[in-house]
Amino acid sequence: MALFQMKWLRRFVRRNTSPIPENRAELWKRRLSIGYALLAWNAFGMVCYMVYTGRSDWAKHYGYKTKEELALSPAQQFAQHIHVEGTGKIIRFSGFTKKEEVPFDSSKVEPVQK
Structure with missing residues (x-):
């Protein structure tokens, strides 16, 4: 311990x-x-x-997320939050099957104002 x-x-x-x-x-x-x-x-x-009651995303419910942030997928929001630089791919899986592959470019995403 x-x-x-x-x-x-x-x-x-x-x-x-x-x-x-x-x-x-x-x-x-x-x-x-x-x-x-x-x-x-x-x-x-x-x-x-x-x-x-439909308030599972409390930041959205109380108005802390902007419309630009709501348009991003959770993976893009996380990549933006941890300040990923450059380009890459976001791959979505369901179980062991690949569902979709989306290119991600951090230069096209607006930085979040804190």
Whole structure:
């Protein structure tokens, strides 16, 4: 785990805290896991509700995407987002079959203003 690779943090926590009994630690571990499960379940329900009501693309629904961005395919939007330079091909697959191949030229795509 990455936390234990930071030995200075572990030493700091050990030096400045006192140990707690195991039964109390187990009780709080159980409480936190129940809280996490409830939070995750509510987040999943919210995502399902947003998809059901047609707001799965929240940036489009709230007007954060321009018409130029909406005209691009998701692959072109991603290539633009990671600042791909030059030309190439965007290949779309469905399963193991190739559906379409579209040329992509980053010089023809307007950069997104942040």
